[in-house]
Amino acid sequence: MRIAYFINQYPKVSHSFIRREILALERQGMEIQRIALRGWDAELQDDEDIAERGKTRYVLQHGLKGLLAPTLQVLRAEPRRFFATLWLALRLGQRADRAWPYHLVYLAEACQVLLWLQAFGAKHVHAHFGTNSTEVVMLAHALGGPAYSFTVHGPEEFDKPQFLHMGEKVRRAAFVAAVSSYGRSQLFRWVAHEHWEKVKVVHCGLERDFHAVAAVAAPSAPRLVCVGRLCEQKGQLLLIEAARLLAIQAIAFELVLAGDGEMREQIEALVAQHGLQAQVRITGWISSAQVREEILAARALVLPSFAEGLPVVIMEAMALRRPVLTTYVAGIPELVRQGENGWLFPAGTVEELAAAMADCLSQPADVLQRMGEAAYQRVLQRHDIDTEAAKLARYFKASA
Known part of the structure; x- marks a missing residue:
C-alpha cells in the first residue's frame, strides 16, 4: 500500500519519532512518500536524518512563486472543486491562529501536495501535528486527494483548539491518532460523540536500538x-x-x-x-x-x-x-x-x-x-x- 507522510519540517532533530514511524511502516511492507514544507537546508547531526532528507520532496524549496504553476494546474483541472476548497480555506482563516492570507498559502501548498500524491499513487496521507500541516492535507483531500489522518501530540493543539479548527479537522479525517489517552480525551472535547470512535491512541515508539x-x-x-x-x-x-x-x-x-x-x-x-x-x-x-x-x-x-x-x-x-x-x-x-x-x-x-x-x-x-x-x-x-x-x-x- 502506498502512503504519503506530510510534515511541516522533516527531518528535524526533535522529530526523530516521525522517522522511526516511517521506517517501521516500510519494514511492514508499505511504500512511503515523504513530503515536507521545509527542511532541505536544515543542519543535521544524525546520519539517518541526512538519508531521510534525500528521500523527501519539499513544497517550499522554490519559494511561494514555485506554487503558482501547481495552483493553476489544479484550478484548470477541477475549477468547481477548487473554488469550493477556496471557500473552505477562507472559512478556516476566520477566528484562526493565523490571518486568512496564510490559509490561501495553505491552499496553494495543498495543490502542489495533491499533484505529488496523485503522481505517487498514494491511497492515504498522514500528517503529524494538528496545525498547518493537517490543514494542508485536509485541503488536498477537499481538492480530490486521498483520505487523510493526523497525529496529535500536544500541547499546542490543546492550547488553542478552536483557533486551529480542530473539530473540523477531526470531522473530515478518516481517523486521528493521539499519542496518549489524555490527548484522546482532549480531542473528545471538540467533536460530537459520533466522531469519538475515529480517535485512536497510537503511542510514539522507540527503535530496537x-x-x-x-x-x-x-x-x-x-x-x-x-x-x-x-x-x-x-x-x-x-x-x-x-x-x-x-x-x-x-x-x-x-x-x-x-x-x-x-x-x-x-x-x-x-x-x-x-x-x-x-x-x-x-x-x-x-x-x-x-x-x-x-x-x-x-x-x-x-x-x-x-x-x-x-x-x-x-x-x-x-x-x-x-x-x-x-x-x-x-x-x-x-x-x-x-x-x-x-x-x-x-x-x-x-x-x-x-x-x-x-x-x-x-x-x-x-x-x-x-x-x-x-x-x-x-x-x-x-x-x-x-x-x-x-x-x-x-x-x-x-x-x-
Missing part, C-alpha cells in the same frame, strides 16, 4: 540530565531555581541541559546569577547518539515541563534503564509511576522539584537499578515502534 542497549549501571557521580529544547514549556528556568536550592543545602550535584533553543541566553544568565557555572552544563544541539550517552552518564532524567503531550525523551531514558523525575501533566503519568520507575511532582513547584532531585541523588545504586529496570519493562511494553506502527498500518488499510 534503544531496547537492545545492554544495561549500564547508574554512575556514582551525582549527575542528572535534562534533554529538550530550551524553551518556556520545558521548565528549565524552574530547574535552575531548584538547583540553587540544592546548592544552598550543600548537596553535591551535576546538571546537564542537553539541547538548545530560544531561552538559552536567559537560562545561562540565571545560572551565572546563582553562581552555578561549575554545576550546570549546556550542551547545545547534539545527535541522538550523544543524547543516549548523556542519559547513560546520568543517574536519572529530569524534565520539569509545564505543558506536554507525552515526551519521547522520557521513553528513551526509560528504555536505557534510567528513572525519570517529571511533572504529572498530560500523558506523562500514563507512563511514569511514582516510586516505581520515577518521581512525579506538581508542575511549577520548585521546592518539590528540588526535593525529588535530592531524593534521587541520595538513593543507593541498587534502588536506582531496580527503578531503572521497572522503567525499561514498562516502556518496552507500551512503546515498541513496530507494535505501534502496526496499529497505524491497520488504520491506513481500513481507510483506503
Whole structure:
C-alpha cells in the first residue's frame, strides 16, 4: 500500500519519532512518500536524518512563486472543486491562529501536495501535528486527494483548539491518532460523540536500538540530565531555581541541559546569577547518539515541563534503564509511576522539584537499578515502534 507522510519540517532533530514511524511502516511492507514544507537546508547531526532528507520532496524549496504553476494546474483541472476548497480555506482563516492570507498559502501548498500524491499513487496521507500541516492535507483531500489522518501530540493543539479548527479537522479525517489517552480525551472535547470512535491512541515508539542497549549501571557521580529544547514549556528556568536550592543545602550535584533553543541566553544568565557555572552544563544541539550517552552518564532524567503531550525523551531514558523525575501533566503519568520507575511532582513547584532531585541523588545504586529496570519493562511494553506502527498500518488499510 502506498502512503504519503506530510510534515511541516522533516527531518528535524526533535522529530526523530516521525522517522522511526516511517521506517517501521516500510519494514511492514508499505511504500512511503515523504513530503515536507521545509527542511532541505536544515543542519543535521544524525546520519539517518541526512538519508531521510534525500528521500523527501519539499513544497517550499522554490519559494511561494514555485506554487503558482501547481495552483493553476489544479484550478484548470477541477475549477468547481477548487473554488469550493477556496471557500473552505477562507472559512478556516476566520477566528484562526493565523490571518486568512496564510490559509490561501495553505491552499496553494495543498495543490502542489495533491499533484505529488496523485503522481505517487498514494491511497492515504498522514500528517503529524494538528496545525498547518493537517490543514494542508485536509485541503488536498477537499481538492480530490486521498483520505487523510493526523497525529496529535500536544500541547499546542490543546492550547488553542478552536483557533486551529480542530473539530473540523477531526470531522473530515478518516481517523486521528493521539499519542496518549489524555490527548484522546482532549480531542473528545471538540467533536460530537459520533466522531469519538475515529480517535485512536497510537503511542510514539522507540527503535530496537534503544531496547537492545545492554544495561549500564547508574554512575556514582551525582549527575542528572535534562534533554529538550530550551524553551518556556520545558521548565528549565524552574530547574535552575531548584538547583540553587540544592546548592544552598550543600548537596553535591551535576546538571546537564542537553539541547538548545530560544531561552538559552536567559537560562545561562540565571545560572551565572546563582553562581552555578561549575554545576550546570549546556550542551547545545547534539545527535541522538550523544543524547543516549548523556542519559547513560546520568543517574536519572529530569524534565520539569509545564505543558506536554507525552515526551519521547522520557521513553528513551526509560528504555536505557534510567528513572525519570517529571511533572504529572498530560500523558506523562500514563507512563511514569511514582516510586516505581520515577518521581512525579506538581508542575511549577520548585521546592518539590528540588526535593525529588535530592531524593534521587541520595538513593543507593541498587534502588536506582531496580527503578531503572521497572522503567525499561514498562516502556518496552507500551512503546515498541513496530507494535505501534502496526496499529497505524491497520488504520491506513481500513481507510483506503
